[in-house]
Amino acid sequence: MNAAAIDGLLAALEKLPDNVPLRLNVARLLIQAGRHTEAIEQLNVVLAIDADNADNADTIQLLMDASAGLSTQGQTVEGSPAPSAGPNAQAASDFDWHRAEQELGPSLPAPFVEDHPESDPQAISGSTEGTGGALFDIDRPVVTLADVGGLDDVKTRLNESFLEPMRNPEVAKAFGKSLRGGLLLYGPPGCGKTFMARAVAGELGASFMTATMTDILDKYIGETEKNLHEIFQAARRAAPAVLFLDEIDSVATKRSALSGGAAWMRQTVNQLLLELDSMDAQNDGLFVLAATNHPWDIDTALLRPGRLDRMLLVLPPDRPAREAILKHHFSSRPIAGIDVKKIAARTEDFSGADLEHVVTSAAEKAMMESLRKGSVQAISMSHVNQALKDIRPSTRAWLQSARNVVEFSNSNGSYDELGQYLRARKML
Template sequence: MNSAAIEGLLAALEMLPDNATLRLNVARLLIQEGRHAEAFEHLNQILARDAANAEAVDLLVQASAGLADQGNPKNAPSDASHVDPDTKQDPAFDWNRAERDLGPLLPAPFVDGEESMVAPDVATAGEHEAYPLFDIERPVVTLADVGGLETVKKRLSESFLEPMRNPEVARAFGKSLRGGLLLYGPPGCGKTFMARAVAGELGASFLTATLTDIFDKYIGESEKNLHEIFQAARRAAPAVLFLDEIDAVGTKRSNLSGGAGWMRQVVNQLLLELDSMSADNDGLFVLAATNHPWDIDNALLRPGRLDRMLLVLPPDRPAREAILKHHFASRPIAGIDLKKIAARTEDFSGADLEHVVTTAAEKAMMESLRRGTIQPVSMQHVNEALKEIRPSTQAWLQSARSVVEFANTSGAYDELGTYLRARKLL
């Protein structure tokens, strides 16, 4: 499955060699396939252009570790007789005790900087047959679970939630029960989590489409995949269809030339699917997310398509406290001062804050192993973590500054400009 996706993304990358989003996805899949050397090359290309790309740095560490594992014979057990052939574990080590003692220190599963709170969708056999290629979730999170972002939540309520809850009133004012909205902002600030919360508020089905779901190496298959995704969402209505990294799928057609004709067709297909929403798609909401809205084809942002843009910014101080409290909740702690940590983490994204807590927990875990007894996470561990971690949003804010200064003739980024001026970045 990954091999086909890799081939499709590589084909797209040939036409858009400077698209960091595509290249990151290629590298991520290559690492999953164990092709660490190839991933290493792609990540080096990204970092040559953007040395502050935190996601590329993290993946580079993974690729380097994978290369080391592949080429290091020391990783093989020195005495095979000490290894259980079924479990591949050394029976001399008490794994149950380690899990019992250190389990609270280990990171919980997270999705895009937020803990996954999505209940698995319970479907009948018939429903599984109807949607054989797409996972349809029933999120249990709501906007109340989202820390901060009050302006974004208010605009989401006006655009989507209230019309859906009050269909008769909405129709009386000529408000349709469908729509498209673009969430943009720095990576790791909760765009995906926000989309799930919208679906949770509506009690709607939730479908996610990523680059690997769409791109295919064969001509015409990418358009077909895109159509199938929209068809599945229409059948599951009321539904929220979330298009992640929309800048790679809906890239500006004016930037495509030569052999990039097939990419132009993908953009055209996306426009066609969005236009069809004006026909019989009440109850289908399309939410898209991007870190680079300025790379999206302008036709996608016209009325009736993704005609509303919401800026999702790094969390403010109260929101940072809430996020930190959430991530510390499942770990043993002592003397943690959330207000002090929040004051020191301005510009940190939700994902960055999770990284701080996880790194502090790892340091507490290593101290526990050295001492032979559980050591709770303390402010000392947090301070050590903060020395190593910088906010990943800073590089994005600098690139956004150039857009606001020189490419905001339409006023689309006025809200972003206001934020940058308040932060004295403009």
């Protein structure tokens, strides 16, 4: 969208001043064009028109985007909103966005990892012949393990099972370290399984491929087996490589857990078994990393030796991890007097995603207050406390169901690690 087009829409708005959807769109485009101050003016007008509309989530979201844009640009909110903005008309502020960010100390580094010198990204293409679309992504690494808060055990084990052998394949071979088989990450939703895998991608660069199973099903129902085969073939060509199968339960669910007789599901599982087994036979430097929230629903054939034979529990973030996650999410927002240690202490059982929700919700409240007062109010502990009143930790339901599994079907010891955690938490 170029400047002339935005000007055209602004002219249209003069004629249709009460058209809220149009004004929201203009604001959205202004944000995209980096014109955040103007976007905020438009959004203030929307709020003035739409004052008694309870459902203004869109407007608030855009306001947050615009202010985040301002803070990353290091601008201050200057200029006054449009005349029709009523009592909110004075949005001038000398708030120092940069200083506020620095208050949090060093924010999480997000450097772009250097490309692997040996690997050739051209050799592995995200699209495969005949399907006309990307079945998997070659991750552009942005996060690394240092960005993942806590979870030290998981990091260590990922390091041993993937990163070290990948970096020193000859040494690994000499020690007879099995380069075969795969590893299954499991745990409550929102606690960093996907994030962790992306971090491994960040460490490994181009030799990491992600395939989200739900996507494969959604887009290519009926062709799942063929697609799976193509994904594995592409990964083999890229070897040594890690192939990440996210949300694997969606293709590997036990038949008993399904409502109807889904024959195609059986075939998909068979294909997956075939791929994993042939990986074993060729010992071809292909590592499989998979993730699920529901390991107990997975067809047990997939968990046998040589297949996804190691399970790794990704638990809700402990206190230091919660601190790191909170810092990360506050770092792009205006804050004043935020005590992440205190918040971390009060958020046991919150998932990473829940913590993110706390921060965005506090930001929303600060934004509402800014609108009421006509000047930017940084996020404070009082906003956080209000947000905490409404947000419950989402991992407890998962832990409850996990409890039943450990209690009644842990005969082979697969869930010992989980059992330990639950006992430590006195849930078992």
